[in-house]
Amino acid sequence: MYFSKLLAPTLRETPAEAEVISHQLLVRAGFIRKSSSGVYTYLPLAQKVIAKISSIIREELDKAGCQELMLPIIQPAELWLESGRWNVYGKELFRLQDRHERDFCLGPTHEEIITDLVRAEVTSYRDLPLNLYQIQNKYRDERRPRFGLMRGREFIMKDAYSFDKDEEGLAQTYQQMYDVYQRIFTRCGLMFRAVEADSGAIGGSITHEFMVIADAGEAEIVYCPECDYAANIEIASCQPSRFVSDDNPIPGNLEKIKTPGKTTIEMVSDFLSVAKQELIKTVFYQADDEVIVALVRGDRTLNEIKLKRLHPCVDLEMASAEKIKEITGSEPGYVGPIGLDRDSVKVYADNEVKMMINAICGANERNYHFINVQPEKDFSVTMYGDLRSVEEDEPCPHCGAALIKRRGIEVGQVFKLGTKYSTALNAKYVDENGQENLLHMGCYGIGVSRTMASAVEQNFDRDGIIWPVAIAPFQVVIVPIDINNDRMWEVAKNIYNELKESGIEVVLDDRGERAGVKFKDADLIGYPLRVTIGKKLIEDGLIEIKSRKEKNGITIKPEEITVYIQSKLGNM
Ligand SMILES: [Zn+2]
Known part of the structure; x- marks a missing residue:
């Protein structure tokens, strides 16, 4: 290609609305142009990258026995009513009516359409397992489209759906797709990790997210440099470790001391010349209509998702200063677990708190803290558990190497759906004994346009993009x-x-x-x-x-x- 013939309009200036690197560079380097909010034109350079990522995906899926098809973007409301999602999907679903006032939507995903196809066309165990995929535009009416291709309203996805006879078959297919995804992202030249994740709204029990490691990522993850362990910070389990400033500590007697104006962990540890590890951090939460208390060691980060698991509730937010005063008689900054009325306030503590000796906490009195606190003796706890977020350099739970903490961009996800959609849409097959059984499903997505953007987020310098060879235009x-x-x-x-x-x-x-x-x-x-x-x-x-x-x-x-x-x- 002669450059003079190539439609690659480069810009010297960074577009004002572009917040992330991939958005800035893809616009400046002449790859994309905005059409409307969250909707982009892919210019020839971008289209070449998309084609390369797509062909790597096709090669690997075809090799694994998957078959490509093309499902309609316009989907009838009836199927979404049948699955129960028409009314729960909310405003993100692009809805439209035809001239006869029939309801349709622009597909954000295709579980309904594919299950409808398979229930009509597949009847026998002889047709199974079956794994079908497509590469196509998807639609999601985001409230706030932003970050260029990272969160658009129209985007390119590869979505695959598998159908198996039983759970065992699904488990095999799931593992096969997990391996296929490893090969796809490796071939794209990206540094990534497969992370065990929460299943969220789509449903199903087991799921892995494939995360490209990049500073612009929306998720915090930890991963092991020595083995394939990786986990989302939100759910990564922590091993409690004991901190001792003294080799042979003798438990002292509880004592109240004056700490005027020292309201934070930092201030108190500086004032008393002790490590933050010797303090107990006390946080009051409003959990629906109840106030609860959570305790972690002073140097740790309290993990609200884990707290919600110990104390199931819908809304969890910091309690107001008034509420804290009402319960403790003190202002926040001097609060602690000692002397709380345990009939009215539940106390949850991280496993590490139990191991502390001669700890320090607020005295529920302005300008005072307690020292020589012995957790098991001086206050009681409703439940101990894993309440903190894992930190960098903690040992890998599989091999003990020091963990690395980074951010990740989700570019792919594999789900075990089980019989969620086959039950809702009554999708069955006849087995070897003439019995009818529900199909066991899995679904597997890759954000193709997002993969392009995350390749940029991972590979750039001050002068521009540094494409991995395999997907360079x-x-x-x-x-x-x-x-x-x-x-x-x-x-x-x-x-x-x-x-x-x-x-x-x-x-x-x-x-x-x-x-x-x-x-x-x-x-x-x-x-x-x-x-x-x-x-x-x-x-x-x-x-x-x-x-x-x-x-x-x-x-x-x-x-x-x-x-x-x-x-x-x-x-x-
Ligand atoms: Zn490891």
Whole structure:
């Protein structure tokens, strides 16, 4: 492709509304343009990336025996009423009526449509297992579309649905799809982790999310550098560890001391010259219409999702200062578990609190704290449990290596649906004994447009995108620094033709722009390799080749370039 013919309108300025890197760079590098809020046009460069990700997905799914089909985007309300989701899906469902005033929606997902198809067309155990997929636009009327392709209202998904005879068959299919996903994201050149997750709204019991590691991620995860353990911070279980400042602590007697104006963990630990680990953090929550108390060690982060598991409730929020005063007689900052009326307030404590000796907590009196608190003796607890969030460097529960804490962008998810939809839509098959049984289903999504955006979130620098080779729109750009120099232009054209003939995707920057402008665009668009034809050709008969990731390139003779590039691309 000659750059002058390519529709890749690059911009020097960052668009004002673009909050995240992928949105900024995909707009600036001429990959996408906004049509309306959360709806984008994919320009040729983006379409090439989408096609590459899609073809990796197709190859891996086809190899695993899945079959591609195409389901309608427009779905009749009747099916959604039958599954019970028409009325619960809410405003995110794009609804429309035809000229006969029949209700339809634009598909945000396709469980209903596919189950309807399979219940009509598949009747015998001989047809099972069956795994069907499609790559198609999906629609979700987000309240606040943002972050470019990360949370759009129209987006590209691969969705697959599996049908098995029984739970055992589903378990096998699920594992197979999990392995397929590992191969897909590895081939895309992304650093990712499969994380066990909560099943959320779609339902079903077991689910894994595939997370691309990137600072812009919406989820906090921990993962092990040595084994494949990874978990969402929200649910990652913690091992209690004991902190002792003294090798042989002797429990002292409870004592109230003056701590004027010291209302935070930091202030109290500074004031008393003790570690934060020696303090008990006391937090009052309003849990629906009840006030509860949660205790963790002073250096720990209280995990509200875990608290909700210990104390099931719908709404959980910090209690108001008035409410705290009403219960403790003190203002927040000096509160603690000692002396609370246990008939009216339930106290939940993290497992580590039980191990503390000579701890420090608020005295439920302005300007006072207790020292030498012995948790089991000086106050009672309704229930101990895992109430804190896991921290970086804690030992991996599988192998003991120090955990790494990062953010992740969810690009794929595998679900075991079981019989949720086959029950609702009465989808059955006849088994070997002539008995009717419900189909066991799984569903498996990959955000294709989101995968493109997260590849950018993971691979960029101040100059632009750094595409992984496997999904780069083009692999090589050739930059002759002066197209009016006959020798440079001729060598550039020869290399261009030679690379094209050997099947390498290459752009020749044939514009009459200054070299600096061409280099800036090349870095912004993010081609993995750049071949520069400049003064060195005239002086020494050499050209330069440089990878986008490296600062400096190497020089080479023009006739060696194709072999060099082939081997370089093979190793990237
Ligand atoms: Zn490990």
